[in-house]
Amino acid sequence: DAGVIQSPRHEVTEMGQEVTLRCKPISGHNSLFWYRQTMMRGLELLIYFNNNVPIDDSGMPEDRFSAKMPNASFSTLKIQPSEPRDSAVYFCASSPTGRRTEAFFGQGTRLTVV
Amino acid sequence: GENVEQHPSTLSVQEGDSAVIKCTYSDSASNYFPWYKQELGKRPQLIIDIRSNVGEKKDQRIAVTLNKTAKHFSLHITETQPEDSAVYFCAADGDTGRRALTFGSGTRLQVQP
Numbered sequence: 011d012a013g014v015i016q017s018p019r020h021e022v023t024e025m026g027q028e029v030t031l032r033c034k035p036i037s038g039h040n041s042l043f044w045y046r047q048t049m050m051r052g053l054e055l056l057i058y059f060n061n062n063v064p065i066d067d068s069g070m071p072e073d074r075f076s077a078k079m080p081n082a083s084f085s086t087l088k089i090q091p092s093e094p095r096d097s098a099v100y101f102c103a104s105s106p107t108g109r110r111t112e113a114f115f116g117q118g119t120r121l122t123v124v
Numbered sequence: 125g126e127n128v129e130q131h132p133s134t135l136s137v138q139e140g141d142s143a144v145i146k147c148t149y150s151d152s153a154s155n156y157f158p159w160y161k162q163e164l165g166k167r168p169q170l171i172i173d174i175r176s177n178v179g180e181k182k183d184q185r186i187a188v189t190l191n192k193t194a195k196h197f198s199l200h201i202t203e204t205q206p207e208d209s210a211v212y213f214c215a216a217d218g219d220t221g222r223r224a225l226t227f228g229s230g231t232r233l234q235v236q237p
Contacts, residue, residue: 043224053168053213053227066224068125101167110156110175110217113225115167 014116016102022122028090031119033102034083040107044077044087047099059085060107092123126151126218130228137204138236145231147214148196154216157190157197158225162211204235
């Protein structure tokens, strides 16, 4: 398995533009997580899905952020409109269901909003 | 929800010395405590984990201890090497319904050759 795949790896966009980050979890993993990493706030959980259903989105900072998981092999995180303070590394992670186990992280998307 | 505190934020040791990183958590329902290592520009990767039915676990130069009564757990690295230099994160899984890891703020470990 290639692991968790995220795209793009880097994204530079202008303030006000829409940004879409993509994630393909490891096949067979039923839980998917979106984290944001910044120097100031560390690794923050934004949202997580179980069997494609959002379970906890309390970490989503504002209505400008939305996430979807239309099927077991794909998820998106959208920011509209983007702001400079959204600049961060966004990680997607997945884990198997049914037991407490590690989360496998993707390579991350480095987002810069100018 | 779960809150994880991690100390110290930075740690510098000489090669061959030991390093200890400590974490505390708030949710007594947490049962899974992983440690991740993140090298510069890379993804966090699991290095060791422990579950609440175990007090200590060791894997070569790395060990983790857990005290559920006090709600704290620690990472111990012995005989440190320059390649151990990275940021280390502890995490806890919180209540059974949530099952999403809450991470500590990270410890930047620098091993001086």
